[in-house]
Structure formats: structure tokens, C-alpha cells
Amino acid sequence: MNGHTDILAIETSCDETAAAVVRDGHEVLSNIIFSQIDMHTIYGGVVPELASRAHIEKINPVIEEALRTAGMTLQDVDAVAVTYGPGLVGALLVGVAEAKAVAFAAGKPLIGVNHIEGHISANYIEHPELKPPYLGLVVSGGHTHLVIAEDWNKFRILGRTVDDAAGEAFDKVARAVGLGYPGGPKMDKAAKGGDPNAIHFTKAKVNGSEYDFSFSGLKSACLNYINTERMAGREINIPDFAASFENSVVGVLVEHTIRAAKEHGMKDIALAGGVAANSELRRQLAEACEANGFHFYVPSPIFCTDNAAMIGAAAYHEFKCGTRSGWNLNAVPDLKLGERAS
Numbered sequence: 001m002n003g004h005t006d007i008l009a010i011e012t013s014c015d016e017t018a019a020a021v022v023r024d025g026h027e028v029l030s031n032i033i034f035s036q037i038d039m040h041t042i043y044g045g046v047v048p049e050l051a052s053r054a055h056i057e058k059i060n061p062v063i064e065e066a067l068r069t070a071g072m073t074l075q076d077v078d079a080v081a082v083t084y085g086p087g088l089v090g091a092l093l094v095g096v097a098e099a100k101a102v103a104f105a106a107g108k109p110l111i112g113v114n115h116i117e118g119h120i121s122a123n124y125i126e127h128p129e130l131k132p133p134y135l136g137l138v139v140s141g142g143h144t145h146l147v148i149a150e151d152w153n154k155f156r157i158l159g160r161t162v163d164d165a166a167g168e169a170f171d172k173v174a175r176a177v178g179l180g181y182p183g184g185p186k187m188d189k190a191a192k193g194g195d196p197n198a199i200h201f202t203k204a205k206v207n208g209s210e211y212d213f214s215f216s217g218l219k220s221a222c223l224n225y226i227n228t229e230r231m232a233g234r235e236i237n238i239p240d241f242a243a244s245f246e247n248s249v250v251g252v253l254v255e256h257t258i259r260a261a262k263e264h265g266m267k268d269i270a271l272a273g274g275v276a277a278n279s280e281l282r283r284q285l286a287e288a289c290e291a292n293g294f295h296f297y298v299p300s301p302i303f304c305t306d307n308a309a310m311i312g313a314a315a316y317h318e319f320k321c322g323t324r325s326g327w328n329l330n331a332v333p334d335l336k337l338g339e340r341a342s
């Protein structure tokens with residue numbers, strides 16, 4: 001005890017084995033990430049069985065390094081936090097079992113954290129002034145959510161994707177055009193030299209909630225374009241293609257976000273998730289926020305893609321709200337935002 005609240009956080013929901021020590025919900029004392037990307041690249045995507053095995057191999061050294069970098073031992077932390085969903089069940093289980101063992105052995109409280117809440121909370125790390133209520137846009141490989149953070153651990157979902165997540169669309173389209181895995185960062189880079197208006201991909205509209213998203217139509221349009229060009233023997237201009245696709249995705253994300261902020265009287269807008277690392281999305285949303293008088297928040301790219309510091313930030317607020325998990329905490333692969341483990 002040092003007057004601070006120091007939380008050891010663990011994240012293993014997909015293909016990053018990560019551990020961090022976070023002080024008072026925003027000061028990152030360590031943030032260790034072992035990425036398995038190289039291992040999955042040859043398969044063109046994450047192989048769940050390989051991910052679980054790699055988590056088992058790496059989890060202990062990653063935690064030890066997180067504690068060592070923070071200059072702490074397990075006895076010095078106030079709680080142990082872990083992502084328990086959503087994600088790949090076999091991957092989540094490694095982190096959950098480890099966190100339970102570590103917390104039990106050290107006599108520390110255990111806090112199960114929702115991965116999506118973690119992504120949103122990444123904003124508190126560099127912007128401790130951000131407080132609910134605010135509007136959040138979470139865009140990652142598995143999720144596309146437009147939410148109102150009504151309180152620290154209370155969220156109202158305004159819209160979500162009805163098919164592919166934004167990151168999934170980036171990955172699938174990048175793969176189809178030959179950019180490889182993971183596609184998001186590669187499309188981002190390729191788009192820099194391209195003309196966003198070179199190819200007109202229509203923006204998907206969804207029947208249903210006015211804030212919902214749909215990316216499968218755009219994905220099909222991209223695949224059709226690739227096939228048509230290849231059949232005609234024409235070479236695809238990758239920068240133009242990437243910039244046009246990106247512009248279509250970013251356009252609909254920004255449009256829904258700004259409209260939701262206006263209609264719900266939100267002044268602060270926080271972007272999060274792996275796709276929040278996208279430079280064009282950051283640029284266009286920042287510009288739209290400025291034009292409409294909203295405060296725009298976004299984490300540094302390292303806190304956008306999967307990491308454990310964001311789990312530590314979310315856990316701090318859960319801890320303050322009184323959340324404690326039992327030793328029966330289990331992985332919940334389809335955990336919804338705002339849902340609690342029983």
C-alpha cells in the first residue's frame with residue numbers, strides 16, 4: 001500500500017499475450033505485449049489452437065516482465081485484473097486461469113474485465129480528464145460499437161455492426177488484394193499515396209437502427225472490383241484501391257458518430273479499438289469533431305490495438321465501483337458490453 005491503487009492486468013483474448021501494471025487507472029508503470037502475429041501470418045489469420053498454446057508458453061514470462069519493469073512484486077499490487085470476454089475461448093481461458101491462480105496465491109482481489117470496456121478505457125490513460133457521459137466508437141477486429149458511456153461501467157449501445165466488424169473488413173479486403181495479414185495496418189500504409197475518390201464504393205446503409213453499421217456489402221463490392229479488374233487483365237492500383245476502401249469505411253463511421261453525438265447531446269467523443277490506430281479515421285474524426293465543436297479523444301496507437309494497460313485502466317474504475325470476481329470466474333467468449341459475470 002502506497003496511497004495508490006496499482007493493478008496487475010492480464011490480456012489474452014486473441015493473439016497478444018499481454019500484462020501491465022497500471023497506477024490509479026491511468027499511469028502505465030509497465031505494458032508488456034508479446035504479439036503472435038508472426039506465428040499466424042503464414043496461415044493468413046489467427047489459428048485459435050496455436051494462440052492458446054502460445055499464451056500458455058508466454059503468460060508467465062510476460063507477467064514477470066510487467067512486474068519487474070514496474071519495480072514491483074505481486075505483493076505490491078492491490079488487485080489482479082483479467083479479460084474474461086469477449087474473445088477466443090481457449091485464449092481467454094489461459095489468462096483467466098492464470099489470473100485466478102496468481103490472485104489467490106497472493107491473496108489479492110480478482111477483477112474480471114470486459115475486453116470492449118478495456119478498449120474504451122484506453123482513453124483514460126492519456127486523458128485522465130475524460131469522464132462519463134461521453135460517446136464512444138469502438139472499432140476493432142471483432143467489434144464495431146457506437147456507445148454512450150453513461151457511467152464508468154455503464155454503457156448504452158446505440159449501434160453495432162450487423163455483419164463484419166470494421167477491422168475484419170480491412171483484413172479480408174487486404175488479403176483479397178494481396179496485401180497479407182494483418183490487413184489493417186497494411187491498408188493504412190498503402191492508402192497514404194492513393195486517391196480516395198479513385199474508385200466509388202457505395203456506403204452501406206442498414207435497415208434497422210439508424211446507428212448500425214454493415215460492411216459486408218462494401219467487402220463484396222471490393223471483391224467484385226478485384227475480380228473484374230483481374231479478368232480484364234488490368235493491374236490494380238493498390239494505393240487508390242486502399243484509399244477508396246478506407247474512405248468508404250471511415251466515411252460511414254464518422255457520419256454515424258457525429259450524428260449520434262448531436263442527437264444525444266454529447267460533447268466528448270472517444271475513439272477506441274485496433275482500427276482506431278488507422279491514420280485516416282483519426283484524421284477525419286478529429287476534423288469532424290473540431291468542425292462541430294466536440295472534444296475528440298483517441299489513445300496512442302499502442303493503446304488502440306490489444307494490450308493489458310487498457311484492461312488495467314478499466315479495472316481501476318470497476319475496482320472503485322466495487323466489482324470483485326469470484327474464484328469461479330470463467331471465460332465468456334460472447335460477453336456483451338455492460339453484461340456482468342454471475
Ligand code: KG4
Nearest residue numbers: 140141142167184188274275277278305306
Ligand atoms: O483491437 P484489436 O487489436 O483486436 C480485437 O479486439 O479485434 O484490433 C485488431 C484489428 C485488426 O482487424 C487490424 O487489422 C485492425 O485492428 N487494425 C487497423 C490498423 N491497425 C490495426 N485497421 C486499420 N488501420 C490500422 N492502422
Ligand code: ZN
Nearest residue numbers: 140274305306
Ligand atoms: Zn481488442
